Amino acid sequence: MGRRHRRSKVTRVVNLVKKIIAFFFSHIGLCALVVGYALLGAVIFKAVEGPHEAEIQAQVKAAREKAVDVVWNATFRVNRLDSKQWKKTVLDEVKVFKTVCMQSIRKGYDGKEYGKQAQWTFTGAFLYSLTVITTIGYGNTAAKTYIGKTLTMLYAIIGIPLMLLFLTNIGDVMAKIFRFLYAQSIRLKFRLILWHKKRKAAKIRRANSLVSRLTRGHRVKTDSSVDSFGLGAGADVEDLLTARVEMEQLEVVKNYSNPGITSFQVRETAAAQLESVTVPISLVVFTMLGYLGVGTTIFKVWEGWTFLESFYFCFISLTTIGFGDKFPSTSVSNTDEAQEKLVITSIYLLFGMALLAMCFNLAQEEVQNKTRWIADKFRSKDDDDD
Template sequence: MTKSERQRRHLPDSCFKCRKKCCWFLKKLVVFCFSQIGIVCLVIAYAILGAVIFGALEETTEELNRVIVEELRNTTIKQIYTLNKKLLLYEEKNWSHAVDNVLLDFQKDIYLAITRDGWDGRQEDYAGVSDWSFTGALLYSVTVITTIGYGNITPKTTAGRLATIVYAFVGIPLTMICLANLGHMFGISFKALYRRLVCNKKKKVNKTSDTSSKYLVANPQNIKIEDDENEAVVVMADSEKVSDTRVPVYVCFLIVIAYILIGTVLFSVWESWDPITAGYFCFITLSTIGFGDVVPGHSLESWASQAKRVTCTLYLLFGLTLISMCFSLMVDEVREIAKRFGRWMGLLQSEAN
């Protein structure tokens, strides 16, 4: 008697059927999670989970910091007023020295409130979108798992910093796998599109043309010639696979440049940036450098709508996927260039040999 038969003997039929259904469901769930769509859904759910966690941990502290800065400002005002009453009849030099000390202390406290406590410069009665609202926390989560890390918004609580470590430890490998899979999938799709639009077009060649006529670059075994009213038509054979199609490197660069230009126009309109600043931000973001010196929503008047943060998040994710696709497309072309260079240097033997 096998182990499963012994277990079934001690369990009622209903419990056994329920356990069997649970095992079947878990297997299907695991298979779905490791599929293309499953990994994408998993990354999206993970980013949303991070937005909920970081928003709950940091939003209250952000509001508290505004109240603390308000009290600090009121205290400074009272100190200056007291100095005015005491030193009213004294020389201007003594009064300026006393007030300067008070303002210097206030300046240091404001610096600590910004760098250490994360004060965003907004008033205590600010009714706009918080940095740690759902959309702000979602943007922060995406910058963490994509390793961009702007640094303009960072957790200030101990719990938030510990959560960031754990969150990044799991999210970064998951996101890298997702981007690699999406880049490979989009690369195959773009190869099929490129082959259909460019490489697979019929090229008519006059039969009377000399041997110097230009033909479509392809493997001779995958070319067939058809007669069409005194003209020879060179077409690609059906046996040629999409994976054998090579996309030129300059096409990949044009795709990336076009996407950066789209982002340049978008952020120039939203943030009133000049084109150089907007293009600089898009390049720094898509290259995952993420200096954080120029970040959308960093000014006090920007981001009147939360939809802008969601759009920015989608721009980042789709842009990184596009970069991954271009890298995937350039691999075959760079490999072929390296082979040609190796044959030219004599390091590799020619295929004809």
């Protein structure tokens, strides 16, 4: 009895683990896993690299303050008339300060002021984590300690495959959603066409009925049918016949005289298009350019860049080229506004790469269909020649 109880417990635990694993590899689970992994990286790299950055900045600040004090004191201690001695004292202290700066640069000092500018804030570390697993690698922020470099390699080994899985999965889901919305737009278009045709057909039927009664010698009082054609209460047979002639000249009667067949043809066309709906490449390119345009506007306002520079940064980032020659430099500070900018930049990159994966998915499908169509065209041509 005890063995059965233990087996049932083990079975429940195994099933629970399977459910957790299945959830993490679902669409929502993958999103949560990637974001959670990036947050974990932010915590780790901030804890490892943050104190090192603060220590180096503090050392440089202390050396600079010491050099200023030495120069100030030398002005009073050294004979003011002896310029050589004063210059020698100041020069020696400047050399000491230069040595401290060079040592700090080798350890990762980048010239930022202690307590005012820092790369390894939580949001900065989060953006660094994203640039690692997305392989963008701007290079403006990099691990300086041996522990940080080792953790970066281990972090990338797990994070890059996870990110590729995320982009493949989410890109496929977004492609299905986009395809569904495109299909709905096609349905809406044909519904509007059908509504327009039915409305025109009903209008023509009222006009034909009205004119046929008048041609048999009946006078018709003003009603809704007359008003619908813009004829006043004093309309007579000649006016109505003139209206009909004008309509016939416009071929309205010819086009809409049989609404049943027309509606059937519209429905057949809609069904044929919805059966094998594919998003046009032009719409895919327009969507991607629109997203790049949004990012271009944002960074142009933030950084004061030109339109081309902003578009260049967004394109280089989303294609994971990441030269690093452009980066939101004004965001590298400890102010709340700068931290918000880093968060928005991270979200823009993460969603943008998923959108890019969706566009590649849709474009690939369209290219495959076009290639298949061309192959069938040539195959049928060869059969005709035979």
